[in-house]
Amino acid sequence: MEEAGLDGLLVIGAAAHNANMTYFTGPSHIGWGVLVRRRESPPVLYCNDMERDEVARSGLRFGKFDLAAYSNEAGNEPRDIKAVGLERILTENNLIGRIQICGQADVAETLDTFHRLETRLPGLKVVSFDGSTSPLLRARATKDQDEVDRIRRMGAVTVEVAGLLADFLSSHEIGSGRLCDRRGEPLTIGEVKRRINLWLVERDAENPEGTIFAVGHDAGVPHSTGVDDQPIPVGVPIVFDLFPCERGGGYFYDFTRTWCLGHVTDEVAQVHGDVLQAYQLALAQTRPGAEARSIQVAVCEAFEAGGHPSVLSSPNTRQGYVHSVGHGLGLDVHEAPFFRLQSEPPAVLQPGHVVTIEPGLYYPERGLGVRLEDTLWIGGDGAQVLAPYPMDLLLPTRRSQRGQASKISRGKKGKPRTVRRAARAG
Numbered sequence: 001m002e003e004a005g006l007d008g009l010l011v012i013g014a015a016a017h018n019a020n021m022t023y024f025t026g027p028s029h030i031g032w033g034v035l036v037r038r039r040e041s042p043p044v045l046y047c048n049d050m051e052r053d054e055v056a057r058s059g060l061r062f063g064k065f066d067l068a069a070y071s072n073e074a075g076n077e078p079r080d081i082k083a084v085g086l087e088r089i090l091t092e093n094n095l096i097g098r099i100q101i102c103g104q105a106d107v108a109e110t111l112d113t114f115h116r117l118e119t120r121l122p123g124l125k126v127v128s129f130d131g132s133t134s135p136l137l138r139a140r141a142t143k144d145q146d147e148v149d150r151i152r153r154m155g156a157v158t159v160e161v162a163g164l165l166a167d168f169l170s171s172h173e174i175g176s177g178r179l180c181d182r183r184g185e186p187l188t189i190g191e192v193k194r195r196i197n198l199w200l201v202e203r204d205a206e207n208p209e210g211t212i213f214a215v216g217h218d219a220g221v222p223h224s225t226g227v228d229d230q231p232i233p234v235g236v237p238i239v240f241d242l243f244p245c246e247r248g249g250g251y252f253y254d255f256t257r258t259w260c261l262g263h264v265t266d267e268v269a270q271v272h273g274d275v276l277q278a279y280q281l282a283l284a285q286t287r288p289g290a291e292a293r294s295i296q297v298a299v300c301e302a303f304e305a306g307g308h309p310s311v312l313s314s315p316n317t318r319q320g321y322v323h324s325v326g327h328g329l330g331l332d333v334h335e336a337p338f339f340r341l342q343s344e345p346p347a348v349l350q351p352g353h354v355v356t357i358e359p360g361l362y363y364p365e366r367g368l369g370v371r372l373e374d375t376l377w378i379g380g381d382g383a384q385v386l387a388p389y390p391m392d393l394l395l396p397t398r399r400s401q402r403g404q405a406s407k408i409s410r411g412k413k414g415k416p417r418t419v420r421r422a423a424r425a426g
Helices: 019-025 049-058 067-074 078-092 107-120 135-141 145-170 189-202 216-220 266-285 292-305
Strands: 008-013 033-038 044-047 061-064 098-103 125-127 173-175 178-180 212-215 238-242 255-261 335-338 354-357 360-363 368-371 374-378 383-385
Touching (some): 189 212
Parallel strands (some): 008 098, 098 125
Antiparallel strands (some): 033 044
């Protein structure tokens, strides 16, 4: 805040699924509150008196948001209630000056409230920042050991669920080119997602932003989540992207694998190999002091050398490599630092950053997409994958395990690719 010339900070909204509030409170059952942080003073959290014990458990000082008193003062102007309350909070904390507002609330209501507040408190100035200069987002970008440990625990849950899913898919029979249950009915993407959500809940995690389980053409569109009533075919690439968080809206993990059930075509195997090489290139360059943008450029150049379009030479391409190689991760699934080509100044990786590395290639018209992703912690000596998991492309099925017509893909020199059970985590 001192570097940004701020006198203080206000964070508004609920604690759950409100990253800027959760940064101070931890996962808490606070329905709505106002956290005030004066520079060089400890934060105070104002909320309903009935939630005072939740505030105490968070370790923060409690302040009562006295709605009845504020209503009486507002009189015939109900729109002034929150402005009156915020005025009291700011004056109680001797905070009149340059402040930043963060959190989650209705935009129109919040703008109206602070326009009114600025007229009530001469000298108050609400300051805005973009993501790269916001003091709070800069603070959140580097994680301490406790934060890293919490992300690592979410990683352990994530790869355990990935292993359960791999076993679940592999246990099904093949009928008419797709997975079928014991009754001979097709297994659908929706059923897979319901299983994933159940497994996460059982492990004290949740899935607020959903799961990507995209097949064929949909795998070639990076943010397609898949169609719930679609059966799951064999021999077709599946992009499985799982990004759960701690229960109550805490820290996220982010993880992607690409699988083919039963057999793999040579085309898919080739693309998967190219993506794996790009992942290894990016992993080797992810270290303290590296420019995030430079890693993106290196991956683009590697893909283009292999004959794939990329956003480096074709910014609007819809095939080939169409996104950035990674992003920061924490209380939001996407946060600083970013690896975009357009970032100015470019983000520089630092010890304490937690980032994803996720190169991918996408050819929707060919029914093909491949992405591989891990979450990394950057320490003083380099980067560490927080939850390792095999990157095998082939998932055997009951049919292929019995030796029935399973096609093993071959690499560039015609050598058989090693097939391991991807269901074993770690």
